[in-house]
Amino acid sequence: xxxxxxxxxxxxxxxxxxxxxxxxxxxxxxxxxxxxxxxxxxxxxxxxxxxxxxxxxxxxxxxxxxxxxxxxxxxxxxxxxxxxxxxxxxxxxxxxxxxxxxxxxxxxxxxxxxxxxxxxxxxxxxxxxxxxxxxxxxxxxxxxxxxxxxxxxxxxxxxxxxxxxxxxxxxxxxxxxxxxxxxxxxxxxxxxxxxxxxxxxxxxxxxxxxxxxxxxxxxxxxxxxxxxxxxxxxxxxxxxxxxxxxxxxxxxxxxxxxxxxxxxxxxxxxxxxxxxxxxxxxxxxxxxxxxxxxxxxxxxxxxxxxxxxxxxxxxxxxxxxxxxxxxxxxxxxxxxxxxxxxxxxxxxxxxxxxxxxxxxxxxxxxxxxxxxxxxxxxxxxxxxxxxxxxxxxxxxxxxxxxxxxxxxxxxxxxxxxxxxxxxxxxxxxxxxxxxxxxxxxxxxxxxxxxxxxxxxxxxxxxxxxxxxxxxxxxxxxxxxxxxxxxxxxxxxxxxxxxxxxxxxxxxxxxxxxxxxxxxxxxxxxxxxxxxxxxxxxxxxxxxxxxxxxxxxxxxxxxxxxxxxxxxxxxxxxxxxxxxxxxxxxxxxxxxxxxxxxxxxxxxxxxxxxxxxxxxxxxxxxxxxxxxxxxxxxxxxxxxxxxxxxxxxxxxxxxxxxxxxxxxxxxxxxxxxxxxxxxxxxxxxxxxxxxxxxxxxxxxxxxxxxxxxxxxxxxxxxxxxxxxxxxxxxxxxxxxxxxxxxxxxxxxxxxxxxxxxxxxxxxxxxxxxxxxxxxxxxxxx
Numbered sequence: 001x002x003x004x005x006x007x008x009x010x011x012x013x014x015x016x017x018x019x020x021x022x023x024x025x026x027x028x029x030x031x032x033x034x035x036x037x038x039x040x041x042x043x044x045x046x047x048x049x050x051x052x053x054x055x056x057x058x059x060x061x062x063x064x065x066x067x068x069x070x071x072x073x074x075x076x077x078x079x080x081x082x083x084x085x086x087x088x089x090x091x092x093x094x095x096x097x098x099x100x101x102x103x104x105x106x107x108x109x110x111x112x113x114x115x116x117x118x119x120x121x122x123x124x125x126x127x128x129x130x131x132x133x134x135x136x137x138x139x140x141x142x143x144x145x146x147x148x149x150x151x152x153x154x155x156x157x158x159x160x161x162x163x164x165x166x167x168x169x170x171x172x173x174x175x176x177x178x179x180x181x182x183x184x185x186x187x188x189x190x191x192x193x194x195x196x197x198x199x200x201x202x203x204x205x206x207x208x209x210x211x212x213x214x215x216x217x218x219x220x221x222x223x224x225x226x227x228x229x230x231x232x233x234x235x236x237x238x239x240x241x242x243x244x245x246x247x248x249x250x251x252x253x254x255x256x257x258x259x260x261x262x263x264x265x266x267x268x269x270x271x272x273x274x275x276x277x278x279x280x281x282x283x284x285x286x287x288x289x290x291x292x293x294x295x296x297x298x299x300x301x302x303x304x305x306x307x308x309x310x311x312x313x314x315x316x317x318x319x320x321x322x323x324x325x326x327x328x329x330x331x332x333x334x335x336x337x338x339x340x341x342x343x344x345x346x347x348x349x350x351x352x353x354x355x356x357x358x359x360x361x362x363x364x365x366x367x368x369x370x371x372x373x374x375x376x377x378x379x380x381x382x383x384x385x386x387x388x389x390x391x392x393x394x395x396x397x398x399x400x401x402x403x404x405x406x407x408x409x410x411x412x413x414x415x416x417x418x419x420x421x422x423x424x425x426x427x428x429x430x431x432x433x434x435x436x437x438x439x440x441x442x443x444x445x446x447x448x449x450x451x452x453x454x455x456x457x458x459x460x461x462x463x464x465x466x467x468x469x470x471x472x473x474x475x476x477x478x479x480x481x482x483x484x485x486x487x488x489x490x491x492x493x494x495x496x497x498x499x500x501x502x503x504x505x506x507x508x509x510x511x512x513x514x515x516x517x518x519x520x521x522x523x524x525x526x527x528x529x530x531x532x533x534x535x536x537x538x539x540x541x542x543x544x545x546x547x548x549x550x551x552x553x554x555x556x557x558x559x560x561x562x563x564x565x566x567x568x569x570x571x572x573x574x575x576x577x578x579x580x581x582x583x584x585x586x587x588x589x590x591x592x593x594x595x596x597x598x599x600x601x602x603x604x605x606x607x608x609x610x611x612x613x614x615x616x617x618x619x620x621x622x623x624x625x626x627x628x629x630x631x632x633x634x635x636x637x638x639x640x641x642x643x644x645x646x647x648x649x650x651x652x653x654x655x656x657x658x659x660x661x662x663x664x665x666x667x668x669x670x671x672x673x674x675x676x677x678x679x680x681x682x683x684x685x686x687x688x689x690x691x692x693x694x695x696x697x698x699x700x701x702x703x704x705x706x707x708x709x710x711x712x713x714x715x716x717x718x719x720x721x722x723x724x725x726x727x728x729x730x731x732x733x734x735x736x737x738x739x740x741x742x743x744x745x746x747x748x749x750x751x752x753x754x755x756x757x758x759x760x761x762x763x764x765x766x767x768x769x770x771x772x773x774x775x776x777x778x779x780x
Contacts, residue, residue: 075106079121093385094207097212098136104122106120161196165196165240168236169237170237172192173236175233193236197239200220200239200243203216214425223238231756234757238422245764269285270284298313302338305336311345312329312330313345314342315342320336337359398416399418416754419756422759431771433735436727436730436773437457437731439776440777452705460689460720460721462670463721464624464669464671465625465626465671467629469628470637471676473714474612475609477606479606485601488502505557505592506600508535509552512540512548512550517604521602537552543560547559557599559590562579565593570597583634588632590602606640616645619718622722624718627647628646628648634649637651655680662687670689671687674693691706737770
């Protein structure tokens, strides 16, 4: 059973992985701050340490609270900076190189999809950090005094210069083909490059000044080289095609970037709130405080989380849970922001501010997940850092060595080198992974599957075992009492007074526990109309995986399972036979006992979710072996497992037993764990992927789980695995496309069959292909 005190017995068993999440949020100690800076490229730890750590008096006075722009952490200040011009890894590399050389910068985190750079820096260095970003031609934005970034709408670029450039480039090609004067082709080419390529040249010049060979620098060098060689039409067409391809790529990336942010539009801007004078007034939803009463009409979207206080209705919760069918709600039930009221009007009490609703936390969690890099993405980033310099050196060798060593034509080989420069940019390769991962995260969120990072989305395809809790995961978690029997020896079992006293003792203990079986016992007494006067319970204690105990009228009583009764030494052969009969029927038995004997037994039965049967069938089709780990007895575990088709069932599992089971399964492959209770925490933390069941509206589950299932439908787990496999397939396809296309055009170029405009198609075409391929996940 689970009780209020159970968390104390489990905290010490939670794995280091869970603890480290909390450590990361509040910052590490000052001694580790310098070690963390090693993540910056070519950056030595600051051995002086004078400017790294915040003085203790200042740290205490600030109390590690928000400073509007920055948040105080042990290493210094943590500041999120939005850079709207930071669209792809090209800009990330420039910023990383620039800030990485600054002693005041301790660490950096990039979220390209949200265009957010988070910098941990010393307390007095924010201005220098922002100035360094500006020196690269970017405009950084920091949060306001409330810690919020301003809402922005990207300015639409004028289209006519690009049209003029395209017409001029085509005209230059036509003039060259008709053998017209070369000066005319040159003028048209200059017009085309001037209208479409000035931004590229500007970015390229900044990159060259900072010794960064990014795509803009390579393209600027290639087009300039074509001008020098007199290839006017080709230079013009290359720049126009490059600009067009960049625009298409930006639009494609915006689709992935806005896939999650668009969920915020599901919540209305206003809410109808009850005023002190009894009137109803339409107010800004962001200004509504917790505890306010809000009225919702039929057909309206719910703007804030809350509890219904008057009325009943049917709610479409698809934006949160992905459920296809509406859910009936009555007084006392939760409602969530972004969901739709489909039937009657009702009133609810607000339980979370606009910036802390379940929907807002989902969006925030996925945005943070977009900033984490999956293993494939980290590999690609490392590969790209070597790829571009190597290809640049090869291009230089192609331009110089054949003419010098073999007397070949300088014109031909320099031209080939310029073509190779265009192909050299790894943009398609680098952008292929984040677009795919973000699309997968967004697709999962739309189905009510909240994935806390790309690493879990990518590794999900490797799952071999899935361990599952029983109560609330496979079953509804709302067992009903089916039997009550007095077992006092030497007393009249039919005595009303004896039965009433046993109920009084049992219910007094049960109401202090949050375990579903205990709740069933308390609810049964209430449902039968039995007026049970709860006794005072002293020294109440939850016994993890066994039950609860407490003192009533100076006597110690226990309410627990079969294991507890055996440990107390009060289990008799006759009782064993009764328990065996009930357990074989799939019922859980809880007994009330004193120090010397068992006083009464309560049998409860939980019903299996129909979705659980379907989920297990889907998991088996995917080749996943399923194991049920439950604190219930082995007979009940076997009976429930047989009903849903689970491969293996293990009963009498304490929290440490579940943890040991996960550790044992790890030897045979990746293990997932699905649970919903405190007693599942050690196993959830130990598993390679922990799935929190029914996490909708639960702060702890959303914050700590690797994957939070926003509804109570176990079928979301096989859906996650299929999505993970699709994501893995697309990642492999994208990497193969990006490298394969470049390899083919490199060979064609060295054979003398490649041209610069073909190189642009090869590079930007590959980028568009991988982006489009990654976006397919949004349609799945």
